[in-house]
Amino acid sequence: MENEDKRIEDLINKLMANDSLETAPTNFTEGVMSKIEALSETKTIAYKPLIPKYVWWLLGLGFVALITNIVLNKSSDSSSLTDRYNLPEVSFDLLNNLSVDFSNTLMYATVLLAVMVAIQIPLLKQYFNQKLSY
Template identity: 45%
Template sequence: MREDNKKIEQFINNIMSEAGLEQPSLDFTANVLSQIEVTSTSNATVYKPLISKSVWILILGSFIALIGYVIIGNTETTASWIDRLELPKVSLNLFENVSSHLSSTLMYAFVLLALMVSIQVPLVKYYFKNRITF
């Protein structure tokens, strides 16, 4: 058994010494790098934002209007445009016992939440944009 293994090992050594090592051509590295450059310039991944700039401007405008409304406050008027039309009054109030008044603490919490989200969304977007490289 050992004799057979020695013969097989000698046979393999003879074949390996006769075959020798293959040498690559002199411009092998340049050829490989040129192929890599050609394949790496594909346009398969094109960045297109999910929310366009015009929608961001609309969101920002709505947010500024909300903040302006909160700062200026509610100014009560005595006559509304419905009163000027002199329509007959119909009272159909299904939610008579439900109070729709929001406390100032809750209102400030909503404004602060909207402010924090509007700041953090671009920061997280910037972080992930720089983290993923193509």
């Protein structure tokens, strides 16, 4: 076994002696660095909001106009908004007659799910913050 290792080592030494070292061109480093700088400059992403500013301004102006209309068109009689604008009567008594009895297993599962989500959110946030920082 030792004899075979010696033969392999001699073969490698012969191959290395016959092979000459390759040298890089004189301006190799500058060329590589200029290409890296060009790549880093082209990949910058400009922040662009999902909803443009003019849409926010239009929504704000519409909201102010709605509030102004309600305040200025107040009639002298003491009628409600539904009578004044012919709005239908809306009843929110849908859940008053509903009685739901949850089992203990469902309650435990819901609490466990809430705890797991509360643990996962900070862990995932930390993971993605570390991933984006590199």
